[in-house]
Amino acid sequence: MPVREGIYGLLAEFDTPTELVAAAKTSYDAGYRRMDCYTPYPVEEAAEAIGFDEPREKGVSRVCLLGGILGGLAMFTLESWVSIWAYPLDIAGRGKFSWVAFIIPAYEWTILWAGLCAGFGMLALNRLPSPYHPLFNAPNFRNGATSDKFFLCLEADDPRFSLTDTRSLLESLHPVSVVEVEH
């Protein structure tokens, strides 16, 4: 990721998930959209508050479904091709297209590719791995976001963002601190 100049956003720290969700709601109602919450465990209410609806996005589920269908079809096709054309075995005149036996490896591959697509698809949709992120520059972020603190970041590329107004909005929400995050 190219290192950019300037401010990434304003980061407010909270002690409890309830304060975070209340703050996120207030900011969303004030018209901010480029924002995100950072929590040490999943907080569904925070996602609602910032207007992120994963079930509606359906990204991970779609990738998973696609992977499952392709995986199952690929294995079934391979088995049929091998058994009918590439390496037919004539065992006492039994049929070559014994599709019942082919179901089992195809079933396993359906699960294999659906699972791989769910896992790696989730990472890809999340733009991970990304070892660098501007938030890691914030002095208090690493100490809290993955253990016991709750953060709300209003990002600078939101059209409503202004260093002074946004800061006063965040400060009115009784955070522990508000810091500027550099790129």
Add this chain to the structure above:
Amino acid sequence: MATKDITPHNPMIDPETGEQRVIAPGYTFRSITEKLTRIVLTPHTPLGWFFGFALAGSIAMMLLVAVTWLFLKGTGIWGITMPVAWGFAIINFVWWIGIGHAGTLISAILLLFKQKWRNSINRFAEAMTIFAVICAAMFPVIHTGRPWLAIYWLFPYPNTMNYWPQFRSPLMWDVFAVSTYATISVVFWYIGMIPDLGTMRDRAKSKFGRFIYGQMALGWRGSTRHWMRYETASLLLAGLATPLVLSVHTVISFDFAVAIMPGWHTTIFPPYFVAGAVYSGFAMVLTLAIPIRKFYHLEDLITIRHLDNCGKVMLATGFIVAYGYMTDIAYAWYSADKWEFFMAWNRIFGPMGWSYWILIFSNIAFPLTTLWSRRLRHNVVYLFIVSIIVNTGMWFERFVIVVTSLTRDYLPSSWGTYRATRWDYMTFVGTLGLFTTLFFLFIRLLPMIPMSEIRQILPGAKINQAELQHKGGD
């Protein structure tokens, strides 16, 4: 044992419900994080760890010796012969795979059932799955004697011999079942660990630790958008792992059930194998959890409630296994087939009958009569002993199925016997060493209890709706 089950001010009893708590009260997000990261990030590795690791490691070395000698001399060094061409290798394979199944049951099926108590034991149960699958997968491969050739025997890929595998064989189904199981287990385990690796990265003091955990955490920062997709992916993986785990032991039972051996080709095999797998797997969870919680002082997180629940699952699956044994005998009688009938008689009273009685004692007679008692299920020493006994019993179950059927089949002129050699024992005991070694490395280097999931069951994790309404009204 003078203490009563319920004492009036026992902090482990929830005063509202009167039930055992899942985790001890009084933990905060920070204290839980510190307690669990300290186990890994401490500069002072406990002496006991080195001792255990050295012991397990030297047993694993024995495996290396046994396998090296096997590759030099061939499978003739084992006790396998005609008619028992499937000896320890298949017994150990089925036993190890079965042990892995409890890990997936805890991590996937209990997640789908929203059993929050599973949170503190699911990470190491999954690790147990992966290490057990590693031990299991080794056996069919070394059983080929020439594992470097097994690649084209097992995997369909275009090769210069223009050869393709036989997809109608249950042994090929095994390849896909077990390789999928191993892959999905690793993915599920790793995905589940990413948030905790982020915590480790942020709490590591050394530069090296920050770098390694930082690379492994993939830049996880706890974004809510990430968390929501992560939760969906976890549920999907759990939903996929559930039919997968049932299919794996089903396919393994097909190795037997598709054959025409007396005592093997019964339709009860798939469910009975799966139940047996879960039975021995939960026993292994107890075998591992009880010393670990003692050694690392994790009694607050892996509580009596967890051990008690494992005991209950064992009781339930144990009865399915007992039903399987009864069906085996009932089938032999109802089939009116003299070979089946003889097989059942030979299994119980024949020259290998002692193994059947060991299995009846250790899978049925002892555990299923005592696990009923709540008092005993709350007794850690009893649970540890019963877990070892059940694992032994389940090993003997596989022994009985494989050996008694093969030694005496249809034609008395081809009857034989089976005696394992020291190389068989060394290989089997060696895999126990390998499994334990991997486990020692895991508890030293990775967070064995999922912190992010424990945080969700702490009292402070819930959103206070009343306070939220109040703040919204400001």
